[in-house]
Amino acid sequence: MMDAKEVRVVMRYIEEKMTTNEFWGDLLLVYLILKPFYIFASGSLQPADFFLMLCFGLLLVTRKTGFIKYPIPSGIWKILRWSVLFAFYQIFINLIWYLILENTNAGNKNYGLYLSCFFILFNLFSVFSCIMIYERIGPLLFQKLIKGFLISATIVAFFSIIQNASSSIRAVAGFNNPNQLGYYAILLLTSCFLFGGYIRSPYKQILFSLSVYLNVISLSKASVLSSAILILYVILFQKYFNVHISKKMTVFLVIFILFILYSFFFGDLSFFNNDTLSALRERILNIRSEGDSNLGSGRGYTRIFEMGSHLLWGMGEGAYYRFQSLTGLEAHSSFVTVFVSYGLVGFLIWMRLLIAMVYSGIRRNLFTVGIFIGVAAYWVTHNGLRNTVLWIIIASYMIMNHSGEKEGT
Secondary structure, eight states: OHHHHHHHHHHHHHHHHSHHHHHHHHHHHHHHTTTTTOOOOTTTTOOHHHHHHHHHHHHHHOOGGGOOOOOOOOHHHHHHHHHHHHHHHHHHHHHHHHHHHTSSSGGGHHHHOOOOOOOOHHHHHHHHHHHHHHHHHHHHHHHHHHHHHHHHHHHHHHHHHHHHTOOOOOOOSSSHHHHHHHHHHHHHHHHHHHHGGGGHHHHHHHHHHHHHHHHHHHTTTTHHHHHHHHHHHHHHHEEEEESOOOOHHHHHHHHHHHHHHHHHHOTTTGGGSSHHHHHHHHHTTTTTTTTGOOTTTTTTTTGGGGGGTTTTTTSSSSOOGGTTTTTTTTOOOOOHHHHHHHHHHHHHHHHHHHHHHHHHHTTTOOHHHHHHHHHHHTTTTTTOOOOHHHHHHHEEEEEEEHHOOOOOO
């Protein structure tokens, strides 16, 4: 046991560390490294989430004048007003439906409505955590963010190799299912183009390569196609805007796209003896014939027609046993999830929030807004709104737009 003097020494050491930029930036770094490793069931808090909650509490209680070295621009607070409004509207709708269905025979099937409220608040807290870190370390935030992704992607890739990712079984690495891995790869790729200017070019190419590798081994059709759309956008439209990627990176991207196209047109190439590449090619080529590719029955779009009189305010995010389409499961689309769960009112608030975010990018550089095209394409067939890393990326992007920092491509 430490005596009072030793405790004071330890506390003084911690206080000294907390006054340094490295301490607060490393909190974000540790979170990003931990995030891809799931221990508990999907839909539950993971080790990284518990760490983030501790970080949020620490950031909140130490938010003193002496720590705030980089005041947040007023434009960001205007966007956050829409975020808070949407979050509280979501919570209100979910709690109302939870109370309405409380006395039904569904039992714990309604618990998802209550759980959704927690994750909505959790992701809102993650945005504020990112903002409070910027208040302390400024532009170093973007460097820590991209470094965290690079280290995290390297560890995940190594972990996938240990799991024998070259087999025909879809890899999950540290996640619970392959689609989570695929979405993570898209977020890596998006961050690479948004914040890649904060690391040296070779490291940016490594991060790009790792994101492609993780995309491939996930065998996620949506992830691979969404990433291809993003890469094609970067290649085709970079010259029309104020910033552009380096010539080396452009050549790297063009070669990659040509290689992929050639490979899929000529499947008899010897490298397709690899089970993973062969399986990926078959999934892409057979995308029209697979049932889960149907937007109506396979992804839950027909659920919109089941809303009836709840069209305006929505049916809450949970209790999916109420629907004929994908009974017992959430809709496999971010757009459908928002519209069905929160109705026309909630959807319009959400769109207003997205417009505010997009406008913050347009007034700075239209090119960077398009970098989210990969995420948006993925949202068509999957619900990716609960992923906390997404909201950290969005928060960092808004800060970059309003703080006068350079673009990262």
